[in-house]
Amino acid sequence: MTHDHDLVLRPTEAQTAAALAPPPGRTGGDLVVETLRSLGATTVFGLPGQHALGVFDAVGRSDLRLIGLRTENNAGFAADAYGRITGEAVPLLLSTGPGALMALPALAEAAAASAPVLAIASQVPVAGLGGGRRGHLHELRDQSASFRDVVKSVHVVRTPSQIPSVVAEAWESALTAPHGPVWVEIPEDVLRAETFIPQVTGMDATPHELAPRPELTAVAAHWLSQAARPVIVAGGGVVRADAAGKLKQLAERLNAPVVTTFGGKGAFPWNHPLSLQSWLEDRHMTDFLEGADVLLVVGSGLGELSSNYHTFFPTGRVVQIEADLGKLESNHPGLGIHADARLALQALLETVPVREDPSAADRVKAVLADIADRLAGQDVGLEQQLLTSIRTALPARSPSFWDMTILSYWAWSAFDPKHPNTMHSAQGAGGLGYAFPAALGACVAEPGTPVLAVSGDGGAMYSLADLATARQHDLDVTWLIVDDGGYGILRAYMTDSFGSATGTELARPDFVALAASFGVPAATTTPQALAADLKQALATPGPSVLVLPATLKMFAPTHL
Secondary structure, X not given: OOXXXXXXXXXXXXXXXXXXXXXXXXXXXXXXXXXXXXXXXXXXXXXXXHHHHHHHHHHHOOOOEEEEOOOHHHHHHHHHHHHHHHOOOEEXXXXXXXXXXXXXXXXXXXXXXXXXXXXXXXXXXXXXXXXXXXXXXXXXXXXXXXXXXXXXXXXXXXXXXXXXHHHXXXXXXXXXXXXXXXXXXXXXXXXXXXXXXXXXXXXOOOOOOOOXXXXXXXXXXXXXXXXXXXXXXXXXXHHHOXXXXXXXXXXXXXXXXXEEOOOOOOOOOOOOOOEOOOOOOOHHHHHHHHOOOEEEXXXXXXXXXXXXXXXXXXXXXXXXXXXXXXXXXXXXXOEEEEOOHHHHHHHHHOOOOOOOOOOHHHHHHHHHHHHHHHHHOOOXXXXXXXXXXXXXXXXXXXXXXXXXXXXXXXXXXXXXXXXXXXXXXXOOOOOOOOHHHHHHHHXXXXXXXXXXXXXXHHHHOOOHHHHHXXXXXXXXXXXXXXXXXXXXHHHHHHHHHHOOOXXXXXXXXXXXXXXXXXXXXXXXXXXXXXXXXXXXXXHOXXXXXXXXXXXXXXXXXXXX
16 A cells, blocks of 8 residues: 655655755855746846845856846836746846835836736845834835835745745746736845755746636627627737737637737737727727627726727627736626636637628728728828838837837837737836836847837936946847927827926937947937838847937827
């Protein structure tokens, strides 16, 4: 008879001897690094601070690649992009207090976009915690509380032996759907303390699968198969779940038109006969979606931007597949299915029959033609020309990163990303300064692939310091800066609302000369020369900057 204890794998004598005599001089910082390497990490982002030196020392003695940016916020944006591109959890190393707090906007964007960032921050020594305030430099009353409502989960270490388990737990959380940033906090003295704990090997942090409940997908499949006018809204959850292929299969089986949200750009082929593209900020599209008798929403909460600023009110049944439980039915009642988009789409593919609808493609053509006619009545040829030039110059597989600027707002609706997971913007949280440092993270994730960043002059001022990072690591990024002398969209909003603008005009540097001072090639371009100049810059290895002096405007809103 076999007993459970007979199945335990006992260590060999050599393994036991190695465990009893681990390498000398190891610290808590080494436990962090060993755990990360055991979990599969190869690259970390961040910059050192006094309390975090223990972990940076361990990184320096390891084979981890450290990409050090010039501010914590930019390091967070770079880590966010690396996570989006690779789908891997990516460590972001931060110091205590001000350094950690500087990363809050980046972590907010990662949370909104479901990017798996593993923020590991130092903390004051243990004696200063829990109300025992000792007046340490960088001390906060409750540091983790500053992040608790931003990140997906918070994990706190207080002793060296806790490090491997806590880091692995955080790693698993970051990669369990919905992906998101997590927070790990380790006191300085724990990072510096020597340890006799054996080297960390064989860590397991397999993320949990979030499968749909079969009775819910059965109801959804029945509704979709019986629908006369089904429509699909595909959000960022489709991209994060790598489910674009399954979405296409389902849409074709149902003959259902598909519109992608701004976070879901690339989830469905732009020129497919069933593609409504991304024209969500248009009343023609809003009306079309309201006319669906069954609306299948996959990986989207139908928030402000995806609902044409909450002017969309569905008249038919709504099926919402969403991995973020808090977003289920948060804006519209319906059949909420709490699941990973890929698994839920697979379940529907297994149960939905082929649905014939020869008019579906014609209805798609009609609504896109209505949108084109509306735009033709506005003076927006320059903006459309610029997007065409960028699309012409940018290789199909190259990622692009867009800051909060007028050309980006156009791109949300009008830019064809060609492939899933190749167009990214800061529309999740909406902070400035995202595009350039995020593009740097993408360069690290996909070496040898040219990457494009698009900013306005106002947003560019947030990121200039990391021209040094681009040069230091010789990253293959081209940065297009649209220079209109201020915060262009805010200038327009204030003028429209109040008759004049305040605080929107900016004194800015000579961006070309400034880039050159970092050793980064730079030039001024024009709308007519943009396609050629951009193509050349993208084809030239290493970083480059193009400055486009232009004052752009948005298409007329339809939600007012």
